[in-house]
Amino acid sequence: MNHNISLQNVSISSSMQCCNCNLNSLCMAVSLDLSEMSKLDRIISRGKPMRKGQLLSTQGENFISVFALKTGSVKTYTTSAEGDEQITGFYFPGDLIGLNGIHSGTCPDSIQALETTTACKIEFEQLDQLSVDLPKLRRQILKTMSKDICNEQNMLQLLANKNSDERVATFLLRLSNRFKARGFSESRFRLPMSRNEIANYLGLTVETVSRVFTRMQKNGFILVNNKEIQIVELKALLKLANNTA
Amino acid sequence: MNHNISLQNVSISSSMQCCNCNLNSLCMAVSLDLSEMSKLDRIISRGKPMRKGQLLSTQGENFISVFALKTGSVKTYTTSAEGDEQITGFYFPGDLIGLNGIHSGTCPDSIQALETTTACKIEFEQLDQLSVDLPKLRRQILKTMSKDICNEQNMLQLLANKNSDERVATFLLRLSNRFKARGFSESRFRLPMSRNEIANYLGLTVETVSRVFTRMQKNGFILVNNKEIQIVELKALLKLANNTA
DNA sequence: ATTATAAACTGATTCAGATCAACTTTTTGT
């Protein structure tokens, strides 16, 4: 019986294992060997595709699992008591999301698909248990959280100091870098989020974001066609962002 | 010989052990039993007092240790390429600092004493190793990082959405809560940081912070005497902060 | 296809907080 199940697993999911996932260099599976990866595989459940707008988790619900994005993109956001929404991040394939729920035991933010998205789901307790035997995995979890903290700190710097041009330029350059790291074009990409979402994330209004895009296009730095962005003058954009991509 | 050393340890440091530290309910040692705590004790080195302005660690240097504050207070800040400083946090006794260096292997920010301050220093590799055998310690480290992420996200919300009154009110209320958690008065406390540092942290100018303090005092919400703050009308302050302390 | 609805853009006006400048108080060093 056990044998049966395992055969089934193999046949169904040959392309659904960490070792075959083309994201393992970005994801938790980085630097794990085959036997370690198969242990990780055993505690991962692969979700079916979610449509735009669907929630991967909801602010306030019990913290049980973390998620690793396979395809698509999501935003995380918190809703304040007065009901206004603050986007805290955008995430792409390979990103591990949800670790910020550990300390309170509840999800501090909602995770929503920006487009058709698939994600792997991992029960945190199992992941933590597995991390005892797999130092590389343990380190990877800590690295992910450490990086999250640094990213948020970079955002603080952006919001505390920078004007609208600098914010938008930095935003585009960071996206560009993240797409590049995933093997996509760094100079031509599609924004999965709306202008409103960009504005919210950057602490600006939609109007301002729109104006900055228009101005950057007029100056020949970028080409904008609705959500399609092309970076034409990387250097100029870097200068606008004060080289702090 | 071994015996000798251990005797010495006991005699010198009876009050210098986690189990005798009045902060262990806030610090890593939370919920560890005596034998677990003594293991933690063995890898902790207690630093001598640092004076105001001294650096606990410097941005860019190799990441080796994390710190647990015993007394005093510190700020963490990053210095950008152009040389301007962004304060990313203020920390008080019991806080564990420096975990954000894990992912890059270098310290992403500098940690500076705001007053006379003592801190325990723990080599991260040893802490990580110890966490394998002490699930509660492992969990505590993850909780600390998770909470850090949430704190930064709260700051994002503050900087992206709130006006100067809301920022300063929220700042004071959060400080009040943290002092309360440490057994100090929640309604009367001394700010260890300058107006400049508050302004920098909150994404405002010194002038604006000063004006907000003055206005709050005129309205009878707080009493300000240089760095001494007294919260007179908690409710009014909460309302100013939109109840998001 | 066609309408309804939402998202995005553009212009005019307003305003909160930055900037500039002067002064007062506190802290530091001799």
Add this chain to the structure above:
DNA sequence: ACAAAAAGTTGATCTGAATCAGTTTATAAT
């Protein structure tokens, strides 16, 4: 104790982005 430097406060003015309002373009629904 004193001078010098730093920190903090207050007022006047300016400005970048918010707000308000209207139009255009894209997306969704029938």
